[in-house]
Amino acid sequence: MELDSLYQEVILDHYKHPQHKKLNPSYTAQVHHVNPSCGDEITLNVSMKDGVVESVSWDGVGCSISQASTSIASDLMIGKTLETALATVDAFSQLMSSKGNETGDENVLEDGVALAGVSKFPARIKCALLGWMAFKDAALQSGAN
Amino acid sequence: MKSMFSPAEIRKDFPIFAKTMRGGNRLVYLDSGATSQKPRSVLDAERNFYELHNAAVHRGAHLLAEEASSEYEGARAVLAGFLNAEVDEVIFTKSATESLNAIAYSFGNAPANSKFSIKPGDRIVVSELEHHANLIPWQQLAKRTGAELVWFPIDGEGRIDLSKIDELITERTKVVALTHQSNVLGTIVPIEKIVEATHAVGALFVLDACQSAPHFKIDVKKLGVDFLAFSGHKALGPTGIGILWGRLDLLNHMEPFLTGGSMIESVTMTDATWAKAPKRFEAGVPNMAQAVGLAAAIKYLDALGMDNVAKHEKDLTGYALNQFANLDGVNVIGPKNNIDRGSVISFEITGIHPHDVGQVLDQYGIAVRTGHHCAWPLMRKLGLVGTTRASFYVYNDESDVDSLISAIDEAKKYFKV
Numbered sequence: 001m002e003l004d005s006l007y008q009e010v011i012l013d014h015y016k017h018p019q020h021k022k023l024n025p026s027y028t029a030q031v032h033h034v035n036p037s038c039g040d041e042i043t044l045n046v047s048m049k050d051g052v053v054e055s056v057s058w059d060g061v062g063c064s065i066s067q068a069s070t071s072i073a074s075d076l077m078i079g080k081t082l083e084t085a086l087a088t089v090d091a092f093s094q095l096m097s098s099k100g101n102e103t104g105d106e107n108v109l110e111d112g113v114a115l116a117g118v119s120k121f122p123a124r125i126k127c128a129l130l131g132w133m134a135f136k137d138a139a140l141q142s143g144a145n
Numbered sequence: 146m147k148s149m150f151s152p153a154e155i156r157k158d159f160p161i162f163a164k165t166m167r168g169g170n171r172l173v174y175l176d177s178g179a180t181s182q183k184p185r186s187v188l189d190a191e192r193n194f195y196e197l198h199n200a201a202v203h204r205g206a207h208l209l210a211e212e213a214s215s216e217y218e219g220a221r222a223v224l225a226g227f228l229n230a231e232v233d234e235v236i237f238t239k240s241a242t243e244s245l246n247a248i249a250y251s252f253g254n255a256p257a258n259s260k261f262s263i264k265p266g267d268r269i270v271v272s273e274l275e276h277h278a279n280l281i282p283w284q285q286l287a288k289r290t291g292a293e294l295v296w297f298p299i300d301g302e303g304r305i306d307l308s309k310i311d312e313l314i315t316e317r318t319k320v321v322a323l324t325h326q327s328n329v330l331g332t333i334v335p336i337e338k339i340v341e342a343t344h345a346v347g348a349l350f351v352l353d354a355c356q357s358a359p360h361f362k363i364d365v366k367k368l369g370v371d372f373l374a375f376s377g378h379k380a381l382g383p384t385g386i387g388i389l390w391g392r393l394d395l396l397n398h399m400e401p402f403l404t405g406g407s408m409i410e411s412v413t414m415t416d417a418t419w420a421k422a423p424k425r426f427e428a429g430v431p432n433m434a435q436a437v438g439l440a441a442a443i444k445y446l447d448a449l450g451m452d453n454v455a456k457h458e459k460d461l462t463g464y465a466l467n468q469f470a471n472l473d474g475v476n477v478i479g480p481k482n483n484i485d486r487g488s489v490i491s492f493e494i495t496g497i498h499p500h501d502v503g504q505v506l507d508q509y510g511i512a513v514r515t516g517h518h519c520a521w522p523l524m525r526k527l528g529l530v531g532t533t534r535a536s537f538y539v540y541n542d543e544s545d546v547d548s549l550i551s552a553i554d555e556a557k558k559y560f561k562v
Contacts, residue, residue: 002167002168002508003504003505003508003559006504007501007559012560037516038499038500038515038516038517038531039516039517039521039524039530039531040530041530061530062498062500062530063498063499063500063501064497064498064501064560065500065501067498121504124500124504127500
């Protein structure tokens with residue numbers, strides 16, 4: 001079924017068991033992002049130390065795609081340098097705009113490649129990007145602080 | 146008459162139902178609350194206008210200008226008949242949103258001694274059910290003028306709570322603006338008592354009829370409201386055309402919202418005076434073909450008979466509510482009985498986000514709306530992030546409801562809830 005390309009098992013797993021979904025009280029930047037068209041909301045905390053992402057934590061409400069994607073993104077970013085983390089966000093953004101023509105580099109995106117199918121569903125791309133954009137915003141603010 | 150009401154026959158008048166949807170399925174269109182589909186007669190009316198009569202209305206000394214004006218004014222007469230209104234009381238706007246903003250801005254622009262003037266300490270009354278289009282114009286008017294925005298709360302079933310009506314509508318109240326039917330829950334608001342209370346304190350009543358005028362008979366004289374707005378595209382008509390209806394004695398004392406061509410009586414370099422309604426509120430060359438298209442839509446509805454339309458939708462809603470009552474893990478949000486409610490059913494499936502529900506339904510050719518339905522404060526009040534909403538119209542029948550119910554089962558299986 002066409003639906004299976006959207007809802008990979010990995011995504012449903014992250015949806016049911018989201019990673020880092022508990023706000024860490026200590027952070028270097030906190031952001032709140034919303035998706036005004038569907039009402040999804042996310043608060044995301046980032047801690048950076050010596051140019052490295054020390055922790056990412058979040059809380060929020062949203063569909064399976066946005067929740068799973070945020071879970072995948074936060075797990076992926078921890079331990080990366082700011083530069084590598086931002087490059088990873090860019091790689092994911094590029095995958096989302098690929099209209100189903102790219103599968104994504106598993107070495108870079110890890111579980112994130114499970115979201116490749118989302119790029120075929122234009123209405124869901126913003127769901128998948130919510131957590132990544134929130135992370136990018138928070139990481140840049142942390143870097144600037 | 147009811148036996149003659151055949152959605153299967155009606156669907157043949159709507160070209161879009163020939164389309165094949167995802168998974169090779171037929172279109173099950175359950176999103177008429179967002180916008181309705183259009184019968185061929187509406188598409189033909191728009192095309193005919195452009196092919197045979199196109200010219201700027203109320204300008205020009207040529208045959209086409211004459212014909213265009215006659216078509217456009219003929220459309221106004223059709224709408225007036227539909228609402229049991231005077232012809233000059235019907236104003237064409239681009240949307241119901243524009244209509245509601247026009248009223249709100251007219252209040253904000255009124256001189257101090259006018260019935261419309263709003264000052265600090267005055268009150269504007271809305272409800273928790275409102276669509277953003279009948280909330281934000283009033284909320285912002287209150288902010289601009291220093292007036293106080295107050296609202297009717299809703300009860301657990303999504304019905305307006307009238308118990309505090311005397312505290313809400315007081316001598317300070319200048320305007321009461323309410324939806325006729327909730328776009329999210331289907332609740333029909335019993336406006337009679339509220340209109341009475343509004344007029345008793347000398348205030349004006351504005352009715353958002355977007356979810357009612359397409360679905361049951363509206364008679365502005367019987368309703369006794371002062372202003373009413375609805376959109377053409379939810380009533381089988383084209384996009385880009387909305388209706389603002391107001392009592393003539395009020396319209397001719399109201400400040401216009403948009404100024405420019407057509408809406409003037411006289412102009413100098415430093416001043417201008419306004420034409421009478423409806424021109425006073427129709428600045429610029431209007432959406433002529435869309436007005437003519439909307440008139441064709443109204444003729445289509447009139448031929449079906451609005452009472453038959455209402456009966457059909459009520460029966461179908463009753464059928465759907467019974468089906469929903471048998472589903473485990475599915476909650477209808479809003480009135481669960483079929484009393485004073487329209488053909489809109491919002492629901493949630495435990496454990497599946499509305500966006501994901503909509504995605505699975507789409508796989509079966511079923512079009513529904515998901516999310517907060519432009520009624521975010523209502524969602525917050527209900528403690529929900531959103532709902533999935535099925536809304537019915539003349540072309541829907543029990544087979545559509547059956548498709549929906551079986552796809553909901555599939556969604557539950559898919560997400561293992």
